[in-house]
Each structure stands twice: as structure tokens, then as C-alpha cells.
Amino acid sequence: MQKEYRxxxxxxxxxxxxxxxxxxxxxxxxxxxxxxxxxxxxxxLEINRDRALVQLFEASQGLKISSSKARxxxxxxxxxxxxxxxxxxxxGMGHPKDGGPEIIPEKSVDINGSPIxxxxxxxxxxxxxxxxxxxxxxxxxxRGQKLPVFSVSGLPHANLAAQIARQAKVLGEGSxxxxxxxxxxxTYEEADFFxxxxxxTGAIDRTVLFMNLANDPAIERIATPRMALSAAEYLAxxxxxxxxxxxxxxxxYAEAMREVSxxxxxxxxxxxxxxYLYTDLxxxxxxxxxxxxxxxxxxxxxxxxxxxxxxxxxxPDLTGYITEGQIILSRxxxxxxxNPPIDVLxxxxxxxDKGIGKGKTREDHADTMNQLxxxxxxxxxxxxxxxxxxxxxxxxxxxxxxxxxEEFERRYISQGFDCNRDIEETLSIGWELLSxxxxxxLKRIKDEYIEKxxxxxxx
Numbered sequence: 001m002q003k004e005y006r007x008x009x010x011x012x013x014x015x016x017x018x019x020x021x022x023x024x025x026x027x028x029x030x031x032x033x034x035x036x037x038x039x040x041x042x043x044x045l046e047i048n049r050d051r052a053l054v055q056l057f058e059a060s061q062g063l064k065i066s067s068s069k070a071r072x073x074x075x076x077x078x079x080x081x082x083x084x085x086x087x088x089x090x091x092g093m094g095h096p097k098d099g100g101p102e103i104i105p106e107k108s109v110d111i112n113g114s115p116i117x118x119x120x121x122x123x124x125x126x127x128x129x130x131x132x133x134x135x136x137x138x139x140x141x142x143r144g145q146k147l148p149v150f151s152v153s154g155l156p157h158a159n160l161a162a163q164i165a166r167q168a169k170v171l172g173e174g175s176x177x178x179x180x181x182x183x184x185x186x187t188y189e190e191a192d193f194f195x196x197x198x199x200x201t202g203a204i205d206r207t208v209l210f211m212n213l214a215n216d217p218a219i220e221r222i223a224t225p226r227m228a229l230s231a232a233e234y235l236a237x238x239x240x241x242x243x244x245x246x247x248x249x250x251x252x253y254a255e256a257m258r259e260v261s262x263x264x265x266x267x268x269x270x271x272x273x274x275x276y277l278y279t280d281l282x283x284x285x286x287x288x289x290x291x292x293x294x295x296x297x298x299x300x301x302x303x304x305x306x307x308x309x310x311x312x313x314x315x316p317d318l319t320g321y322i323t324e325g326q327i328i329l330s331r332x333x334x335x336x337x338x339n340p341p342i343d344v345l346x347x348x349x350x351x352x353d354k355g356i357g358k359g360k361t362r363e364d365h366a367d368t369m370n371q372l373x374x375x376x377x378x379x380x381x382x383x384x385x386x387x388x389x390x391x392x393x394x395x396x397x398x399x400x401x402x403x404x405x406e407e408f409e410r411r412y413i414s415q416g417f418d419c420n421r422d423i424e425e426t427l428s429i430g431w432e433l434l435s436x437x438x439x440x441x442l443k444r445i446k447d448e449y450i451e452k453x454x455x456x457x458x459x
Contacts, residue, residue, distance in 0.1 A: 003072045008032070008065040013263050014219065016042065016054040016063075018070045024052045027076040027112065032056070035067040043077060043219070045264065055260065057093070057219050076112060079227050080105030081234040085208045086178060089195060092212030092224035098195075111226040113233060113287055122290035127355040128244070128299060131167035131420035132160075134342035134413050135349075137430055138369055139327055142355035143170060143242060144290040146300040146323040148250075150316050152309045155329045158190055159417045160340045161248050161303055166203045167420045170242045176296075178235050179207040180245045182228035184221050185214050185252025208235075218256035225253060229287045229298070236296030243296065245288070248303035250281075254315045270314045278318045285322045324350040338414035345377060361423045364453055367445040368430045372408070374444060375437060379405025397438065404436045431455060 003022070010017040016032070028044045032054075040063070046053040054070065079094045082103050089098035094111075096102060124144030130136055141147050151157035165179045183194060191211045198204040208231050212224040225247050232243040247253075254273060261274035269275035288300040302323070306316050309331070320326055330343035356365040382402040386394055394402065412429055415421060421429075431453050434442060442450055 002074060004069050005072075006069045008068055008070055011060045011063055011065055014056045014060060014217070014260070015045070015263050016056060016060065016065075016070075018052045018054060020050050021047075021052045021072070022050070024072050025074075025076075029073040029075055029077060030054050031071040031073065032063070033069050033071060034064060044072075045260075053264070055219050057217055059217070076110050077223055077226075078108040079111050079230045080108050081231060082106045083239060085231055085235075087205050087207070089209040089211060090227070092184070092210060092216055092220040092227065094210070094227045097211065107234075109230050109234060111223060111230045112283075113226070113230060115286070116289055116291060120291050120293075122292045123354070124290060124297075124299075124351050125354040125360075127171060127360045127423070128242075129167075129169055129171055129423055130164050131422070132163065132340060132342075133415055133421055133426040133429065134340065134344050134347075135164075135327060136361075136421070136423055137365075137412070137426040138344050138352075138372060139325065139342075139347045139349040140352035140355050140361075141168075141299065141301075141349065142351040143299055144288065144297045145325075145349070145351050146285050146288040146302070147325050147327060147349055148316075148319050148323050149301060149303040149327045149329065150311065150319075151303060151305050151329040152331060153305050155331065155334055155341060156339060156417070157248065157303050157305070157329060158186075158193060160329070161246050161301075162194060162197045163340070163417045164301060165198065165207060165244070165246055166201050168244050171423075176241050177206065178241045178243050179203070180210075180228045180232045180235070180243055181207055182210045182212075182225050182245070182247045184212045184224050184247070184249060185216075185256065186211070186249070187214055214252075218259045221253055221256035222260065225284050229284065232298050233287065236298045237291060237294050238296075240295035243298050245298060245300045246303065247284075247300070250302045250304035250319065251307065251315055254281075273314050277314060278321070281315075281318055282322050285319070325352075333409065333413065336409070338409055339416055340413075342413060344373070344413065345380075362427055364445070364449040365423075365427060367449055368427060368434070368453075371434060371442055371444040372412075372430050375401060375404050375434065375441075376408050379403075379408065397441065400437055400441075404433060407436060408433055427453075 007019040009019050030042045032040045040058050042054040042056040044052050045055045082105050091097045124142040126143040128141045210228045212221050232245045235241045236243045258273050288298045290297040307313050325348040328343045328347045330341050333341035379401040382398040435455050
């Protein structure tokens with residue numbers, strides 16, 4: 001039942017205080033109607049006895065509190081869901097912004113979701129092919145995993161996000177794969193890039209886009225990832241689809257949280273972010289996974305830019321604790337002209353061993369992955385030694401490792417944003433690169449795989 005009050009006492013920035021309220025709940029939706037009939041929306045942030053603190057979704061300019069009334073709607077923010085969402089573009093609050101008709105919903109769902117019972121979770125163990133060698137071959141993405149991308153300002157993480165959204169698929173499943181793309185605090189140009197890229201390549205047909213622009217209200221930015229995940233949960237657990245959720249940029253989301261927290265005069269935590277940042281991020285990331293007995297799954301790739309290139313900043317630091325690894329982009333590789341500039345050595349997918357091997361990718365995947373990691377690390381060391389002491393300081397084997405590192409960056413990592421490699425091609429390129437090294441150096445690979453897959457060395 002809706003309750004109306006004419007007891008609005010104060011408006012400060014995006015916050016409004018309503019007094020003498022009864023039975024109002026946290027997160028409840030509020031409509032503020034002015035005398036001229038104009039309606040603005042907000043939600044309850046805090047309740048203290050008979051006083052409710054309301055966060056407005058729009059600016060408070062021009063709001064006359066003396067003649068306005070607040071209407072509490074008895075429900076929290078909801079998203080209308082339907083299979084027709086695929087191929088559509090919405091704003092951060094779930095309203096269509098592509099000029100198409102309103103969605104005729106099958107149901108409305110609370111965007112805060114309900115937690116997955118830990119005992120009902122199924123272990124992620126199926127390979128997702130992104131078509132990007134540095135991910136598929138070395139830091140494999142597994143269905144039901146959450147694998148963030150750590151970037152820095154100026155690097156092409158938007159291009160990487162679009163490439164993954166275009167190319168990702170579950171092998172053998174094909175038609176039941178969908179992408180939910182949530183963009184938070186991006187510029188109009190970035191939004192246009194994503195929408196036009198998806199339309200041009202046809203990826204839009206299996207994608208739901210939620211776009212929150214930089215000039216949209218902060219409270220909308222906080223709702224955007226929850227809108228996206230609610231759509232993903234509907235597609236995955238009710239329609240049985242394998243859903244990949246890509247969210248960019250989590251840093252903009254956290255900044256919006258800090259803005260709202262400062263407006264509420266909360267005691268700040270690290271670097272001014274609210275003390276509950278960890279809990280809040282966990283409430284987003286933990287909505288990924290597989291549920292026993294349900295066909296669908298949600299896999300997450302959150303993308304965040306590290307302020308001041310700092311891995312110890314609260315946002316990447318806390319994200320690393322909650323998620324299962326990270327893909328790190330490198331400014332050094334980008335300066336060399338390598339795209340996507342994925343730095344494979346500090347990157348990590350904690351679940352990669354579960355999604356590779358016979359019947360999933362190929363029997364030799366684990367061995368070649370370990371050998372490529374080891375060879376690239378030694379090759380980089382050899383190149384650093386050569387830069388300090390000159391080539392004369394390197395042994396013949398070291399020179400081969402240095403050559404391997406150069407070729408690895410040029411051929412394996414740098415594939416461009418339009419190249420879609422299947423896992424067989426990625427593994428074949430790995431073997432071609434390993435043929436640069438003497439066979440005696442391939443100590444991490446079983447002899448039977450060397451005999452079967454190592455190409456003849458061209459002298």
C-alpha cells in the first residue's frame with residue numbers, strides 16, 4: 001500500500017529528509033510529486049525512528065519542499081524482464097534508450113537479487129572461449145567464474161571488452177550463449193563505440209546493454225550493475241542460457257558510492273571510500289556462478305581502471321580478494337604497439353586448471369601453458385640481462401629464450417582486436433613458439449605430447 005506524506009523537512013544535494021513516517025523500509029522506492037504534477041524518484045537510504053533519509057535519482061534543483069508530497073511505494077527498484085531484452089539497449093535504470101518500444105515483461109524482479117545458497121552452488125569447470133590467446137591459452141576463463149580485468153587510464157580496455165563480448169562462446173553450445181553488458185560512468189563517445197560495434201558485428205542480437213553515462217546521476221550508477229545482473233539471472237536460471245556479464249568501469253561505480261557516502265556524512269574508510277566497499281562489491285561479484293540442477297550459468301568479467309596505476313588501491317585490492325584471479329593490462333606492451341596488451345605473467349586465473357584438458361580444450365593444454373609461462377619469464381630475464389651487460393653476456397640458450405620472448409609478445413599476445421582464434425589455433429601457435437627452444441629445454445611437457453604436437457624445427 002502506498003503512503004503519502006507532506007512532511008518533507010530538508011533537501012541537501014541529492015538527499016531529502018521526510019519526517020513522521022510509518023512502516024517504511026530500507027531501499028523502498030519513493031516518488032516526490034510537486035504541486036505542478038512533476039514527479040521525481042528516489043529510494044530510502046536510512047530510517048531512524050520516524051524519519052526517512054531519501055536519495056533522489058535526479059538533481060534536487062527546483063524542488064519546492066513546502067508544496068511537495070513524498071509517496072512511499074512499498075517496493076524496491078525492480079527490472080521488467082523478458083526474452084525480448086536480447087538485442088536491446090537500456091539506460092542505467094532499465095528504461096529503453098534505443099528508440100524501441102517498452103518491454104512487455106514476463107515478470108518484475110528486485111534488482112538486489114537473492115543470494116545463491118552456497119550448498120546449491122556447482123563448481124565452475126567448463127571452458128569459455130574468448131578467442132584471445134593470452135586468456136584462452138594461459139589464463140583460461142571458466143563458466144561460472146568471475147575474472148576481472150585490471151587496466152590503467154589510457155589503455156584500450158574498452159576495445160578488449162567489446163572483443164570479448166563479440167567473440168566469447170561456450171564450445172558446443174552455440175545458440176544458448178548471451179552477453180549482458182553494463183557500462184557505468186562512460187562518455188557518450190564510448191557508449192556510441194560499444195553500441196555501433198555490437199550492431200556492426202551482429203553481436204547485439206545476443207546482447208543486453210545497460211548504459212549509464214558520465215553525466216547521469218550517481219545513484220543510477222549504483223543501480224546499473226544490479227540491473228545487469230538481474231537480467232543475467234533471469235536469462236541464466238529461468239531461460240537456461242550461459243550468460244557472460246561484462247561490467248566497465250567498476251572504478252566509476254566505486255566513485256559514485258564514495259559520493260553518496262560523503263553526502264550522508266559517513267565516516268570514510270581507506271582513501272575516502274566507505275568502510276562497506278568490500279561488502280558492497282561482494283554483493284555484486286558473488287552473483288556469478290552455477291546452480292546445481294539448473295542449466296544456465298553466470299560468468300563475470302568486471303573491468304576496472306586502477307587509479308594512479310596502483311594495484312594496492314582499495315578497488316583492485318578488494319576486487320582481487322573476492323574474485324578468482326585477474327587479467328592485467330600493461331602500459332609497456334601497449335607502448336610497443338601490442339594489442340590487446342595483456343601482461344600474462346602477473347595475470348592469473350585461479351580456476352584455469354578446472355576448464356582445460358582432454359574433452360574440454362586439448363590434452364596438451366596444461367603442459368604447454370606451464371612451459372610457455374616458464375619460457376617467457378626466462379626470456380624476459382635474458383632480455384633484461386642483455387640490456388644491462390650486452391648480448392655477449394648471454395649463453396646460446398639464453399639468446400634463444402630472448403628470441404622466444406620477443407616472438408611470444410609479437411605473435412601470441414599481440415593478435416589485434418579483430419582476430420578471433422579458436423583454442424586449436426592458440427595451442428598451435430604455442431607449439432610453433434616452443435620450437436624456437438632446444439627440445440631438451442621442454443622439461444614441463446610429457447614426451448608423448450612433444451612427439452605428437454611439436455612441429456619440425458626450421459633451421
